[in-house]
Amino acid sequence: MESQIFQLQYAMDTFYFLVCGALVMWMAAGFSMLEAGLVRAKNTTEILTKNVMLFAIACTAYLVVGYDIMYGGGIFLDGIAGGDTLVEDALAASAEAGFDGGSVYSAASDFFFQVVFVATAMSIVSGAVAERMKLTAFAFFAVVMTAFIYPMEGAWTWGGASVFGMYSLGDDFGFLDFAGSGIVHMAGAAAALAGVMLLGARKGKYGENGEVKPIPGANLPLATLGTFILWMGWFGFNGGSVLKLGDMASANAVAMVFLNTNAAAAGGVIAALFMAKMMFGKADLTMILNGALAGLVAITAGPDTPTPLAATLIGAAGGALVVLSILFMDKIKIDDPVGAISVHGVVGLWGLLAVPLTNSDASFTGQLVGAATIFVWVFVTSFIVWAILKMVMGIRVSEEEEYEGVDISECGIEAYPEFTDR
Amino acid sequence: MKQVVAIIKPFKLDDVRESLSEIGVQGLTVSEVKGFGRQKGHTELYRGAEYVVDFLPKLKLEVAVDDPLVEQVIEAIVKGANTGKIGDGKIFVYPLEHVVRIRTSETGPDAL
Numbered sequence: 001m002e003s004q005i006f007q008l009q010y011a012m013d014t015f016y017f018l019v020c021g022a023l024v025m026w027m028a029a030g031f032s033m034l035e036a037g038l039v040r041a042k043n044t045t046e047i048l049t050k051n052v053m054l055f056a057i058a059c060t061a062y063l064v065v066g067y068d069i070m071y072g073g074g075i076f077l078d079g080i081a082g083g084d085t086l087v088e089d090a091l092a093a094s095a096e097a098g099f100d101g102g103s104v105y106s107a108a109s110d111f112f113f114q115v116v117f118v119a120t121a122m123s124i125v126s127g128a129v130a131e132r133m134k135l136t137a138f139a140f141f142a143v144v145m146t147a148f149i150y151p152m153e154g155a156w157t158w159g160g161a162s163v164f165g166m167y168s169l170g171d172d173f174g175f176l177d178f179a180g181s182g183i184v185h186m187a188g189a190a191a192a193l194a195g196v197m198l199l200g201a202r203k204g205k206y207g208e209n210g211e212v213k214p215i216p217g218a219n220l221p222l223a224t225l226g227t228f229i230l231w232m233g234w235f236g237f238n239g240g241s242v243l244k245l246g247d248m249a250s251a252n253a254v255a256m257v258f259l260n261t262n263a264a265a266a267g268g269v270i271a272a273l274f275m276a277k278m279m280f281g282k283a284d285l286t287m288i289l290n291g292a293l294a295g296l297v298a299i300t301a302g303p304d305t306p307t308p309l310a311a312t313l314i315g316a317a318g319g320a321l322v323v324l325s326i327l328f329m330d331k332i333k334i335d336d337p338v339g340a341i342s343v344h345g346v347v348g349l350w351g352l353l354a355v356p357l358t359n360s361d362a363s364f365t366g367q368l369v370g371a372a373t374i375f376v377w378v379f380v381t382s383f384i385v386w387a388i389l390k391m392v393m394g395i396r397v398s399e400e401e402e403y404e405g406v407d408i409s410e411c412g413i414e415a416y417p418e419f420t421d422r
Numbered sequence: 423m424k425q426v427v428a429i430i431k432p433f434k435l436d437d438v439r440e441s442l443s444e445i446g447v448q449g450l451t452v453s454e455v456k457g458f459g460r461q462k463g464h465t466e467l468y469r470g471a472e473y474v475v476d477f478l479p480k481l482k483l484e485v486a487v488d489d490p491l492v493e494q495v496i497e498a499i500v501k502g503a504n505t506g507k508i509g510d511g512k513i514f515v516y517p518l519e520h521v522v523r524i525r526t527s528e529t530g531p532d533a534l
Contacts, residue, residue, distance in 0.1 A: 212470075212471040213471070213473060214466075214467075214468035214469060214471045214472075214473045215468075216466075216468045216473075217468075276470075279470065280467055280470055282467050284467060284468070284469060284470065286468065286469050287469060287470070323470070326469060326470065327470050330469075330470075330471065339469075
């Protein structure tokens with residue numbers, strides 16, 4: 001009887017992991033739609049191609065070596081199948097721990113859940129470099145990012161490894177990042193920032209005297225749909241990061257994480273709406289959409305400990321911060337068509353720093369050291385990779401190709417052949 | 423005969439059509455056009471930065487009428503399209519040399 005209950009617990013945790021993984025996979029659709037909505041019509045096919053391509057590259061590169069670097073498990077995942085005594089071992093471990101033990105689930109489900117996070121980190125990059133980057137350069141970078149750069153910092157944090165044998169973020173500093181405000185979101189933004197710095201702004205974005213010339217997105221319904229898809233996928237992102245559903249305490253934790261994740265997104269929307277209305281006099285939809293995502297990013301580092309009200313406020317602070325950050329990025333001429341660096345980077349950092357507010361296990365120092373470690377590692381290695389790509393093959397399309405739209409030069413297909421508005 | 427051409431704000435089309443029907447105008451041609459006058463476009467906002475849209479959407483009306491009706495037609499268009507705000511549009515009146523109704527080959531005022 002007991003054995004059957006443990007088997008059921010194992011099955012439930014595995015099932016929960018897989019469903020959450022599928023929800024996070026769906027975030028790829030969210031990023032695709034958001035980015036397709038915020039670029040011009042002439043660059044739509046290319047951004048969609050990039051999003052599909054990066055997802056496949058991330059899955060494959062992480063399968064080949066990424067997962068092994070981050071968690072072990074062998075190159076090509078040859079170590080995750082488990083031995084002949086897999087079932088007996090899991091049952092024995094469950095019996096020993098009673099119902100309060102650690103997470104028990106299939107190793108394959110763990111890979112599936114982890115791999116979609118890699119793709120999420122990479123998706124963040126694609127939006128920031130949109131409308132002017134060469135598709136092949138982006139593909140090469142995606143390989144390095146998902147096979148090496150992300151898995152390394154993932155190993156230092158969730159993997160528990162020490163940073164080049166120097167210090168351990170978990171043991172020495174108590175660094176906490178529940179579902180990846182820093183590990184996934186800020187990391188993606190750091191790679192994006194390095195890319196944008198070497199890539200330069202879109203032609204016509206900034207005037208000679210530093211004035212900002214808006215380049216409105218082609219399709220705000222798509223951008224809104226993308227935001228809602230991401231919002232939904234985030235329940236898997238944060239909810240799944242509880243890693244376990246099969247007992248009452250875990251079920252309560254999962255419910256709390258869902259509640260707080262949703263509350264933070266709502267807080268982010270309201271704050272961004274308020275900021276936009278106050279600062280510009282208008283309810284700028286794109287800012288509000290960024291506000292929703294900022295709320296979600298902000299709560300991701302610690303959705304388990306805040307009260308619902310605290311979660312709303314953490315999300316609201318993220319939503320307010322993202323509006324200021326987007327304006328600031330334009331001031332310093334970091335051209336980010338979708339606001340990815342602000343949403344995931346600046347607010348990702350805020351998310352990490354907000355953890356100690358409600359979780360006494362974390363400290364500001366520890367969070368800062370963790371954030372600095374992730375940022376420096378990802379930014380520096382990304383910068384080197386982008387620089388090498390720039391020297392070897394070039395990372396930017398020609399001026400004429402940029403004017404005509406990268407749909408034609410990179411993909412040969414227009415997204416809306418009958419309505420292309422240049 | 424005269425051809426009256428009017429540039430109006432798109433949302434006033436129904437009002438103008440009604441006031442023209444009231445005075446017995448039988449036909450009307452409308453096209454969607456873009457342009458600007460003294461109002462000089464308008465500004466829009468995207469992610470906190472303003473930008474100017476130079477050419478605003480307008481409607482162009484064309485009405486062909488017999489001479490005695492011209493003043494009434496002008497009055498009707500003004501009545502229908504006036505909002506008192508900048509950007510209400512303009513009315514141009516041209517002499518009309520010749521008209522042919524294609525179905526019956528009638529010509530002149532009979533064809534109007």
